[in-house]
Amino acid sequence: MSALPASGRAWHLVARPHGWPKPEDxxxxxAPVGEPAEGRILVxxxxxxxxxxxxxxxxxxxxxxxxxxxxxxxxxxAVGEVVASSAEGFAVGDHVLHGLGWREYAEVPAAQAAKIDxxxxxxxxxxxxxxxxxxxxxxxxxxxxxxxxGDAVFVSGAAGAVGSQVGQLAxxxxxxxxxxSAGSDEKVKKLVEEYGFDAAxxxxxxxxxxxxxxxxxxxxxxxxxxxxxxxxxxxxSSFNVHGRATICGMIAQYNxxxxxxxxxxxxxVIGKRLRLQGMMVNDHRALQPKFVEEVSGWLxxxxxxxxxxxxxxxxxGVDAFLGLxxxxxxxxxxxxxxx
Numbered sequence: 279m280s281a282l283p284a285s286g287r288a289w290h291l292v293a294r295p296h297g298w299p300k301p302e303d304x305x306x307x308x309a310p311v312g313e314p315a316e317g318r319i320l321v322x323x324x325x326x327x328x329x330x331x332x333x334x335x336x337x338x339x340x341x342x343x344x345x346x347x348x349x350x351x352x353x354x355x356a357v358g359e360v361v362a363s364s365a366e367g368f369a370v371g372d373h374v375l376h377g378l379g380w381r382e383y384a385e386v387p388a389a390q391a392a393k394i395d396x397x398x399x400x401x402x403x404x405x406x407x408x409x410x411x412x413x414x415x416x417x418x419x420x421x422x423x424x425x426x427x428g429d430a431v432f433v434s435g436a437a438g439a440v441g442s443q444v445g446q447l448a449x450x451x452x453x454x455x456x457x458x459s460a461g462s463d464e465k466v467k468k469l470v471e472e473y474g475f476d477a478a479x480x481x482x483x484x485x486x487x488x489x490x491x492x493x494x495x496x497x498x499x500x501x502x503x504x505x506x507x508x509x510x511x512x513x514x515s516s517f518n519v520h521g522r523a524t525i526c527g528m529i530a531q532y533n534x535x536x537x538x539x540x541x542x543x544x545x546x547v548i549g550k551r552l553r554l555q556g557m558m559v560n561d562h563r564a565l566q567p568k569f570v571e572e573v574s575g576w577l578x579x580x581x582x583x584x585x586x587x588x589x590x591x592x593x594x595g596v597d598a599f600l601g602l603x604x605x606x607x608x609x610x611x612x613x614x615x616x617x
Contacts, residue, residue, distance in 0.1 A: 282320065282362060286311050288351040288381035289595050295336050298603070303336070304596045309351070311383045313362055318387050319374070320362040324616040326379030327355035327405040328599040329439075330504075330529050342558055354379035355410055357394060357401045368393075375404050382592055382615060398574065406439050406610030407584040408573060410559055415443035415502075416569045417562035418524040420451075422555050423500045427452035430494055432513055434458075434481075435504030437465035439610035440526060442473055444502045446582050449474045457493045459486065459509060461605040468608065472583060487512035497521075505529055511541035517550050525556045529603070585609030590617060 285308045293303045314320040332354060335346045346352050356379035360372040365388030368374070374391040378384035394404045406412060418440075419425045431448040435441040436458025445456045458469045458478040469478035477493040490498075490512045499521055501513035506528030513523060531538040547554065576582035587607040589598035595613045602611045 282313070283311050283383070285309060286382035287592055289592070290349055291336060291346045291352055292349060294338055294348070295333075299333070299336065299596075299600060301596055301600070306593060306595075309381070314364045314385050316364050317389075318385050319360050319365050319368045319391060321356075321358040321374060321376060321378075321384045321386055321391070322361045322615075323356045323358040323379065323382060323384055324373075325357050325402045325405060325612045325614055326381075326595070327409075328595070328602050328611050328613065329354065329411070330527055330602065332599065333603065351378075352380040353377055355405050356380075356384065357404050358384065373401060375409070380595060399577065402586055402588070402610070402612050402614070403584070405612055406586060407443060407577065407582070408570060411439035411610060412443055412573055413562065413566060413569050414526060414557075414559045415440045415447060416573065417559060417565050418502060418526050418557050419444050419447055419500070421562055421565065422524040422557045423502065423522045425451065425453075425500055428454050429499040430455040430457070430497065430518075431500045431502065432457045432459075432490060432494060432498045432516070433502045433504070434509040434513075435527070435529065436460050436469055436473075436475065436478065437608050438504060439607075441502065441504050442469070442584070442609055443582070445469065445475050446473050448500070450576060450581055455494060455496075457490065457498070459489075459505075465608060468585075481509070485512075487515050490516050500524075502526060503528070506531055507538060511543055514541055514543050514546045514550075514552070517546070517552055519550050521550060521552050523552065523554045525554060587611045589613050591615070 290305050292305045295303050338345050357375050373394050373396050375394050376386045376391040431453045433441045433444045437460040445458050448456050455476045458475045459481045460466050466478040466480050469475040479489040486508045497518040498516050501523040503525045504527040585608045598613050
C-alpha cells in the first residue's frame with residue numbers, strides 16, 4: 279500500500295449566508311490525514327455531491343437535518359476509494375458511498391459506508407440516478423404521489439437530477455402525459471427530445487400557470503414539486519379532482535430574505551379534494567432494494583437516461599454549488615476529484 283498523504287483539503291462554512299451564498303462564506307482549508315481509528319476507514323474521495331438541500335443546512339435553524347457548523351468541514355454524499363482500513367469487511371481498493379463529501383480524504387465509520395460496484399454503473403451515478411436523488415424520484419412518484427397508469431404528471435425543475443428521473447419513470451410506467459418546466463430553451467428541448475417528456479416549457483418565457491394550461495389542456499393528476507412558489511400555484515389551478523402533489527423542494531425560496539407569497543389559490547385544495555404531501559427520502563429507505571433493481575434494469579435497457587454536470591477539482595466545489603442554485607446544471611451536479 280502506498281504511503282498516506284500527510285494532509286488533505288476540505289471546504290468549511292465560515293459565515294452563514296444571508297440570501298444568496300457568496301464565495302467568501304466558504305474557505306478551503308488543509309487538514310491532517312492519518313491512519314483510521316478502529317472500526318473506521320480512510321477514503322480518498324473521487325466525487326462529491328452538491329445538492330439544493332445543502333442551502334438550508336447553512337442556516338442556523340432547527341430543521342430535519344442539523345445545520346452545518348461554522349469552521350468545520352461540510353458534509354454531503356460522496357463516493358471514493360478505501361486507502362486504509364481498520365474495519366472488518368472493508369479492504370483497500372474497495373469503492374464506497376458515504377456522507378462525508380466536500381473534502382479530499384474522509385475518515386468514515388464503517389457502519390456509515392456502503393460498498394458500491396463500479397462494474398454496474400459509473401461511480402458518480404451512485405450520487406445521482408442510483409443514489410439519493412434517484413430514490414427521491416422513485417419514492418416521491420410511486421409511494422408519496424401514489425402514481426397510477428394513465429395519470430398526467432407535471433414536474434417542476436424537470437431538468438435536474440430528481441426531476442428528470444421523475445418524468446422518465448412516469449413515462450416508463452404508463453403516464454398519459456408528462457409535462458416539465460425548466461429554466462432554458464436548451465433544457466426544454468432535452469426534456470422532450472432525450473427524456474421523452476410529452477411537453478415542456480421555459481418558465482422564464484411567461485406566466486407558469488398559462489404555460490402549464492397550454493401544455494396540459496386536460497389538466498394534471500400528479501405534480502412533483504421541486505420549486506414551489508408560482509409553480510405550485512399553477513399546479514393547483516391545473517389539478518384535476520383528487521390530484522396529488524409530492525412537495526419535495528422549494529428552490530424558489532431557498533435564498534429569499536423576506537417571506538415569500540403563499541399560493542393565492544389554496545382554496546382549490548378543498549373543492550378538488552387535493553392531497554399535498556411533503557417528503558423526506560430517508561422515510562423511504564425500505565424501497566432501496568426494489569429501486570436499485572428496477573432502475574438498474576431500465577438503465578441497462580436504455581429506457582432511462584441520465585445526465586451529469588461534472589465540475590473538476592475540489593477548488594471549484596463552491597462554484598459548483600452556486601451554479602446549482604442558479605440552475606446551471608443539467609441532471610446531477612457533481613464535483614470530480616478523480617483527476
